[in-house]
Amino acid sequence: MNAPSRQSHLLSPEEIEHYHERGYVVPRWRLPAELLQRMRDDLDALxxxxxGVSRDSMFCPHIVKGGTQGLQGSNAWLDYARIPEVLDMVGQVIGPDFLLWGTTVFGKPAGTGKRVPWHQDGEYWPIRPLATCSAWIALDDATPENGCLRVIPGSHKGNRLRAHTQKDSPDLVLNQELNADEYDEAEAVDIVLEAGQLSLHDVYLVHGSEPNRSTKRRAGYVCRYMPTSSHFDREYGAQLQQRGGNQVDFAGRALWLMRGRDLCGKNDFTVGH
Ligand SMILES: O=C(O)CCC(=O)C(=O)O
Structure with a gap:
């Protein structure tokens, strides 16, 4: 009798097409239980x-001294940004040469979580040409009740940054909100995930999430990977940093080459290390 073949973690052609056509995909693959447990334990430690740091968005836990929030991170989160299966899938959608430039824990505590306004990620980031695939790893179950990610399928098409307005509100996790006439919320899809599942989304995809009104935390760990054909522009990053109230450190941010080589030759892998 033939031994049962181990199912590949790689994205199927249909999953790759889903990513390119709709701007996101939920792969069939999920984290092994033991790895998920380690990440959840490390989340407790974090x-x-x-x-003293807001649970709603903890920037760059993969950097030991994590920048402007004063976050105390750990190398464990850098390891979790290097999960080989996730990197393989990211390479399938953005190509074989890419770097890690950021991570965030979106902690969404039970009952009190804030709203993530509708936005496109690119509005905040100093990457030119703008490109990134975000891997959003569910550390808890994510449901409509506890504020799972919501996306507008296909909104990434045309690679167009839509109009946002700055809103500095204690009820919002991020401060750039997409103008209401730039999207139709009726088209939104909930990304419902069990802990250990992940989604991948494109930098131009319109997305957000509702407050957590449930009794269950909804934590996700997101890793940002950009193709090295693009440049992480620190000068522009310093301007964005000021505009955003210095919440994040773009100018001094360390970059890690994850796969391949630096195709544009302008990315600096020494700053921040
Ligand atoms: O976790 C959330 O609710 C928001 C995540 C998000 O905006 C992102 O990963 O780009």
Whole structure:
């Protein structure tokens, strides 16, 4: 009798097409239970070590001294940004040469989580040409009740940054909100995930999430990968940093080559290390 073949983690042609056509995909592959448990334990440690930092968005836990929030990160989160199966899938949608430029834990505490306004990620980022695939890894189950990610399928098409307005509100996790006439919320799709599943989304995709009104936390760890044919422009990053109230450190941000080589030859892998 033939041994049962182990199912490949690689995206199927249909999943790749889904990513390119709709701007996101939920792969069939999921994290092994033991790895998920380690990440959840490390999340507990991260929250304990950073009692003073908002749980709604903890920037760059993969950097030991994580920048402008004063976050105390750890190398464990860098390891979790290097999960080989995830990197393989990212390479399938953005090509074999890419780097990691950021991570965030969106913690969405039970009951009190803030709203993530509708936005396109590109509005915030100093990457030219703009390109990134975000891998959003569910550390808890993510449901409509606890504020799962919501996306507008196909809104990435045309690679157009739509009009946003700055809103500095204590009820919002991010401060750039897409203008209401730039999208139709009736088209939104909920990305419902079990803990250990992930979604991949394109930098131009319109997305957001509702507050967590449930009794269950909804934490996700997102890793940002850009093809090295693009440039992470630190000068422009310093301007964005000022505009955003210095919430994140783009100018001094460390970059990690994940796969292949630096195709544009302008990315600096020494700053921040
Ligand atoms: O976790 C969320 O609710 C928002 C995540 C998000 O905006 C992103 O990963 O780009």
């Amino acid at each position: 929250l304990t070590a950073n009692a």
